[in-house]
Amino acid sequence: MAYRNVFFTMKLSEQNAVEFQRKLKAWYSAHQRKLPWRETQDPYKIWISEVMLQQTTVQTVIPYYTKWMTFFPDMHTLSKAPLQKVLKVWQGLGYYKRAKNLHQASKIIMTNFDGKIPQNYDDLKNLPGLGPYTTAALLSIAFDKPYLTIDANVRRILMRLLKLSRKSTSSIDRKLHCYFSPFLPVKSMGIFNQALMELGSLVCRPKNPLCLLCPILEYCRAYESGKQEVIPIPEKRSYKKIQAVIGIIEKNNKFLIQKRPSTGLLADLWEFPGGKIEKGEKAKQALRREMKEELGTEIHDLKFLTKVQHSYTQFQVTLHAFACNLKTNPVLIGKRHRWVSLHGMRQLPFPSGSAKVIRFLEKTRNKP
DNA sequence: AACTCGGGGTC
């Protein structure tokens, strides 16, 4: 049933599948970007790159990938590193659970797989952080096994080839896989996958696709009917604006910081004490309330320092930073709080918003 | 199936 549908809606057929593959690979050979993780065959390095590239653009990843390899060049080094150091190297890249999963998976691989990334689908996919995409990517790119990678690029290309007017969600991946499997090459699947992704990134882009440069234009149903710009249907997003306040508490050149919980947003990262400004509240009022709640003490000598903007996927935060002093000793909870110098902060992972405040402190500190 | 989880690039 599904197959009849395929040959009906696709311009691809078993007759022209080889031609399709040839044109795609020829384009890739001529137009691929030179990227650090394409210079290696080391499965460990390919693994790291694939995880960094999850929901993250190539240009953002490159410096992080390079830096990572200087600190953790192989599986053994990663598995022995402390988590805080791993998170510090990851600082600014976002989705910090990825770093924790990499760290955890490296320990499992050292213990259960003799330090080598398993080449078996189920063993690989059972590792933390390895979902359908990354598993297929490693198996095909590092081990030349015939698995199709469906990422946002490939999903968009296939939806356009098929003229599927829907939102691009992972729920249609099974259908895409079924439609497309008759036309996959039997060897060099890693190259084929990377060619598709590169084409999606450089030519078959979400907006303003460069159809006239596309090597597989003749197979595209969307282009045929002029619908390439409206497939897939864009995601609707809602943005909330949040005002937050933080207290910069300094004593003997050290600042009071606290560690976030090990689950949820920005897990295990450090931050300055503070919190959201509630409705109808002034910034200073909010700071007094938060300090009472978090540290159990009144504050005085509030002095505005700086304001930084920071945007997340779902909301945008304006961070109002105040210097202040505590009236009594803070009620510090175990290892959650710490007094740290600006120098010491360089060893600890902070969210990007906090990092902006730290840069402000460093700048003003260096000026007499 | 719908959320959660960052942050920066791009138009």
Next chain:
DNA sequence: GACCCAGAGTT
């Protein structure tokens, strides 16, 4: 400001 990105895990 809106939308996107070589997704995975949880609910």
